[in-house]
Amino acid sequence: MLTRPSLGLLGRIVAIILLTVTIEFAASTLLYERAGEFSIKEDEARRLAEHLVIVQRLVGERPPTERPAIARYLSTDRYTVHWQRTAPEPRALAAELRNMRDQVVEWEPSLANAGLQLQLASPGRHDIVMGEIVLADGTWIHFKMHGLVTGWGLQLNRIVLALVPAIALAVVGGLLVRLTLRPLKTLSQAIESMGKGERVIVHEEGPNEVRNLIRAFNRMQDQISRMIADRTQALAAVGHDLRTPLARLQLRLDGSSDAELRQTSERDIGEMEEMISSVLAYLSGDSDPEAAARVDLAVLITTLVDDMADHGHHVSYHGPDHLEAQVRPHGFRRAINNLIENAIHYGDDVRVTLSDWPGRIVLRVEDNGPGIPTHAMADVLQPFARLDSARSRNTKGLGLGLAIVSQMVEREGGGFTLVNRQEGGLRAEIVLPKTTPDQQ
Amino acid sequence: MTIGDPSLGVGYAHTVPFAVPVMTAPTILLVEDDPPLRTLTARALQENGYIVRPAATAPEMWATFEAGPVDLILLDIMLPGTSGIDLCKAIRQRSTVPIIFISARGSETDRVVGLELGADDYLAKPFSTRELVARVRAVLRRGGIEEQRRAVPSNKAEFDGLTVDFARRELYSRSGAMIPLTGAEFDLLASFLGHPQRVIARERLIELSRARIGDSSDRSIDVLVSRLRRKLAADDKPAPIITVRGVGYMLNAGVARI
Numbered sequence: 001m002l003t004r005p006s007l008g009l010l011g012r013i014v015a016i017i018l019l020t021v022t023i024e025f026a027a028s029t030l031l032y033e034r035a036g037e038f039s040i041k042e043d044e045a046r047r048l049a050e051h052l053v054i055v056q057r058l059v060g061e062r063p064p065t066e067r068p069a070i071a072r073y074l075s076t077d078r079y080t081v082h083w084q085r086t087a088p089e090p091r092a093l094a095a096e097l098r099n100m101r102d103q104v105v106e107w108e109p110s111l112a113n114a115g116l117q118l119q120l121a122s123p124g125r126h127d128i129v130m131g132e133i134v135l136a137d138g139t140w141i142h143f144k145m146h147g148l149v150t151g152w153g154l155q156l157n158r159i160v161l162a163l164v165p166a167i168a169l170a171v172v173g174g175l176l177v178r179l180t181l182r183p184l185k186t187l188s189q190a191i192e193s194m195g196k197g198e199r200v201i202v203h204e205e206g207p208n209e210v211r212n213l214i215r216a217f218n219r220m221q222d223q224i225s226r227m228i229a230d231r232t233q234a235l236a237a238v239g240h241d242l243r244t245p246l247a248r249l250q251l252r253l254d255g256s257s258d259a260e261l262r263q264t265s266e267r268d269i270g271e272m273e274e275m276i277s278s279v280l281a282y283l284s285g286d287s288d289p290e291a292a293a294r295v296d297l298a299v300l301i302t303t304l305v306d307d308m309a310d311h312g313h314h315v316s317y318h319g320p321d322h323l324e325a326q327v328r329p330h331g332f333r334r335a336i337n338n339l340i341e342n343a344i345h346y347g348d349d350v351r352v353t354l355s356d357w358p359g360r361i362v363l364r365v366e367d368n369g370p371g372i373p374t375h376a377m378a379d380v381l382q383p384f385a386r387l388d389s390a391r392s393r394n395t396k397g398l399g400l401g402l403a404i405v406s407q408m409v410e411r412e413g414g415g416f417t418l419v420n421r422q423e424g425g426l427r428a429e430i431v432l433p434k435t436t437p438d439q440q
Numbered sequence: 441m442t443i444g445d446p447s448l449g450v451g452y453a454h455t456v457p458f459a460v461p462v463m464t465a466p467t468i469l470l471v472e473d474d475p476p477l478r479t480l481t482a483r484a485l486q487e488n489g490y491i492v493r494p495a496a497t498a499p500e501m502w503a504t505f506e507a508g509p510v511d512l513i514l515l516d517i518m519l520p521g522t523s524g525i526d527l528c529k530a531i532r533q534r535s536t537v538p539i540i541f542i543s544a545r546g547s548e549t550d551r552v553v554g555l556e557l558g559a560d561d562y563l564a565k566p567f568s569t570r571e572l573v574a575r576v577r578a579v580l581r582r583g584g585i586e587e588q589r590r591a592v593p594s595n596k597a598e599f600d601g602l603t604v605d606f607a608r609r610e611l612y613s614r615s616g617a618m619i620p621l622t623g624a625e626f627d628l629l630a631s632f633l634g635h636p637q638r639v640i641a642r643e644r645l646i647e648l649s650r651a652r653i654g655d656s657s658d659r660s661i662d663v664l665v666s667r668l669r670r671k672l673a674a675d676d677k678p679a680p681i682i683t684v685r686g687v688g689y690m691l692n693a694g695v696a697r698i
Contacts, residue, residue, distance in 0.1 A: 240518070243544040244474050247566035251480035254569035266568075273566060294617035299671050303620050306667055321670060324617040333620070 010178055017173040021166045045103035048079075048145060052116070052133060053108050055081050055143070060135045071141070082142040088132050091119055097129065183210045187217060199225055232283050239276045239283075246272060278400040281334055282383060282407065290328040292412075297332075297361065298323040298354055304337055305352055313344050319354030325361055326435045327412050335408035336363070338401040339428045343367035347425055363430040371420035380418065381406045405430075466511035466580055467491040471501045471527075472542070473519050481514070484569040490576065498522040505531075512580055514563075516542045517554065525553060532558040538579045542567075556607050578627075597633055600680045600693040602672065604633060614674070625668050628661075632681065632691035641688040665689055 055074050059081075062070050067083040075081050097118040105112045114133040130144045183206030190200040201218055204211045250269050253262050284290070298320050308315040336352075343350040347367030355362045372380055383403040402418075405428075409416040414432040421427050468490050472478040475496070482492040493510070495501040498519060504510070513531065517524025528539060541554040544565040551562045560579045563572065595607040602619075603612040609626050611619045621629065631645060646661050665681060672679035680693035 240544040243565035244477055247544075248474075248477050248480055250566045250568050251477070251484055254484065255480075269566060294615070296613055296617050296619045296671075300620045302667075302670070303622060307622070321673065322613070322675065324613065324615060329618060329620070 009184070010174070010181055013177045013181075014170065014174045017177075018170050021169055025163070025166050042103070045100065046107045049104045049108040049111060051079055052104070052111055052114075052143065055141055056111075056114060056133055056135065059083055059141055060137070064139070067139075078146050080144045080146075083139065084142055085139050087134070087138075087140055088117070088142065091117065100129070180207060180210075182206070183214060187214055191217065194221060236280060236283055239280045242276055243273070246276075278404065281331070282400045282404050284331070290331050292326050292328050294324055294326055295329045295332070296322050297325045297327070297363070300329070300333055301336060301352055301354055301363070304333070304340055308340055308344065308350075313350070314348055315340060315344065315350045315352065317352050317354075319352075320356060323354060323356055323361065325432055327432070328408070331408045332412065335405040335430070336365075338405050339365040339430075342401055343369070343426070343428070346370060359434055361432040361434055363432070365428045366421060366425060368425040371424065371426045372418060374420070377418060381416075465489050465491050467493060467509060468576065469501065469504055469510045469513045470494045471496075471498075471513065471519065472516045473497065474516075481572065484572060485514075485576070488569075488573045498527055501527070510537055512538045512540065512576060514540050514542060514576070515559075517550065518544055525557060528554065528557045528559055538582075540575055540579055552608055555609060558607070596698045597695050598698050599633065599636070599691070599695045600672070601674075603698075604629065606630070611671075619671055621668075621671065624664060625671070628664055628668055629672075632689070633695050636691050636693065636695040639684045639687050639690045643688075645688060 055071070058074060059067055059070055064085075071081045071083045097120065101116060101118050105116065111133060114135075116131060116133050118129055118131040120129060128144065128146055130142070132140050132142050134140055183202075187202055187210075190202045193200050199221060201221070202214045204214045204218075206214075246269055250266070253265050253269075256262050299322065301319070302317050302321075305315050305317040340350060340352065343365050344367075346369030349368045351364075351366045353362075353364040353366070355364075380402050384399045406416050409430050409432075412432055414430055417429050417431075419427050419429070468485055470478060470482055470485070470492050472481060472494070473496050478494050478496065482494050485492045493504045493508075495504050498521065501513075501515075505513075515524055515528060515531075517528070519527070524541065524543075528541070531537065531539060539559040540561045540563055541550075541559045542563045542565060543550050543554070554562055560582070561575050563575055595605060597604045597606070601614040603616075604610075605612070609621075609623075611621055611626070611629065613619050628645065631640060642661055645665075665683075669679040669681050672681065680691060682690045682692045684690055
């Protein structure tokens with residue numbers, strides 16, 4: 001099934017802010033535009049108004065002969081001024097210029113009496129505005145104004161100006177939302193480490209809903225760890241308590257004269273004891289943690305190999321006589337023992353190899369048995385997993401052997417892998433990081 | 441009767457436990473709260489020639505303890521109401537009587553704590569009659585040596601750069617790493633350390649290693665010695681155990697109690 005890519009909560013909230021800000025921005029721009037179709041900047045209007053009043057006065061004071069010259073003199077790059085005797089054709093004020101005329105007249109009311117007219121140089125071009133005013137003697141001044149910041153130029157400007165606060169709002173909003181959501185992030189990290197078996201109490205902070213969520217999580221965590229502890233304890237207690245009746249059974253058997261019964265029952269007791277101790281070993285990580293110590297691994301392994309050899313198994317050791325490592329001695333001993341026993345169970349020739357590599361120690365247990373079908377490789381590390389799904393009684397124990405190895409090696413910060421050898425049989429490999437005594 | 445009254449024979453029983461004639465069967469104080477198991481264990485011991493005084497609780501144990509001489513205490517550490525570890529400590533404060541712990545926990549922590557508190561050995565449930573009798577016999581036999589080492593303030597010894605912790609029954613390398621030994625190997629080493637630079641006859645070593653039948657395989661003493669040698673040897677020098685042809689073996693190193 002395809003999952004839609006998710007923006008995340010923060011992304012969503014930022015998107016919502018952006019959307020609302022954009023809508024607000026578009027709406028206000030549009031409304032503003034409709035209201036002041038063609039207004040110009042206030043100071044532009046003032047400048048035009050003042051300029052026109054000065055031109056009106058200066059040109060009006062001069063005798064008619066000097067008027068063209070003074071008009072030329074008063075022209076600038078932006079304002080060109082002409083004096084003419086005849087009145088221009090009266091034209092209706094273009095609708096979009098009404099606002100501009102109002103602005104100019106508002107600043108210099110006298111211009112209203114001077115018959116101020118405004119036109120666009122050509123329809124649609126908003127940067128050239130022409131117009132006329134009448135002088136006291138009835139002659140006219142024609143003016144043309146270039147480069148007015150009007151129309152689209154003005155709009156772009158305004159858009160940019162309006163965008164700045166919008167963007168700032170979005171950024172501030174985003175940061176605030178992020179701050180608000182931070183407890184959620186802490187919570188999700190805590191849940192992750194809880195999954196790995198650590199216990200993290202999350203500090204209650206953030207908005208009410210998040211606080212409630214954190215409180216619920218903390219409570220749930222307490223309940224779960226209490227429940228696990230209870231069950232672990234119960235299971236361990238059952239394990240311990242079973243040993244007393246087993247001890248009775250064993251002693252009663254020892255008094256029996258039936259040699260065959262004694263032998264077979266003793267095997268059963270041994271098997272039961274093996275199950276109990278493997279469950280206790282599997283639980284021991286939680287209920288009875290062992291401290292790491294410096295151990296001569298080579299001697300630890302040879303001790304196990306010697307013991308197997310004494311019991312008639314074909315097990316050989318290849319490696320140095322001494323190799324020290326920092327491990328939990330009994331847990332690790334059990335792990336190696338499980339590997340060797342497993343190898344003996346499936347094969348009849350077992351090689352244990354210990355190698356001292358730079359930075360790590362590699363331990364291999366290889367057998368000449370049938371190996372493990374590829375599809376079952378991942379399952380065999382699961383607790384209570386056994387290769388023969390029928391749970392036939394020809395395999396000993398509860399199927400905790402390799403799960404215990406995996407757990408113990410993980411506790412040492414090492415890696416545990418199983419591979420089928422090309423020449424047949426299984427290779428179990430433990431790689432331990434090397435630590436110096438002062439590193440722990 | 442007050443507990444700990446010095447007039448009640450505690451000192452008498454345990455300062456001279458081996459002055460009791462060998463013909464007299466040793467007395468074992470069995471502390472076990474499970475009645476059927478108590479009966480079965482007692483019967484197994486009696487059948488093997490020991491006198492058993494059973495007790496179900498700590499107060500019963502103290503009463504029995506003060507009532508007459510005891511050569512060994514077999515103590516279940518999971519007694520209701522009292523921690524076996526506390527009980528062991530309390531016994532040790534008054535007496536050096538050998539103690540064997542019985543535990544259903546089988547955890548190594550328990551074993552080490554028990555041995556450090558002065559218990560002499562450890563027996564994990566379930567145990568067979570053979571194992572039980574072997575441990576009892578070994579501890580009683582070792583008693584003399586244990587008495588000696590208790591007279592010394594420390595439970596550790598050093599030889600050839602290696603350190604031995606007798607209480608924990610562990611050996612440490614020159615760099616302080618634990619060198620795992622089997623029970624039989626440790627007993628063999630302890631015998632050597634008890635008689636440094638003296639030849640020990642093969643027969644005596646066989647006898648010493650037989651005392652501990654927890655390792656039931658009948659491997660020869662020579663295999664045991666060669667395995668111990670390999671564990672004691674360093675990369676640059678051989679183990680300090682010399683073969684004396686036709687006689688036995690000798691530890692060729694000085695032993696310092698620390």
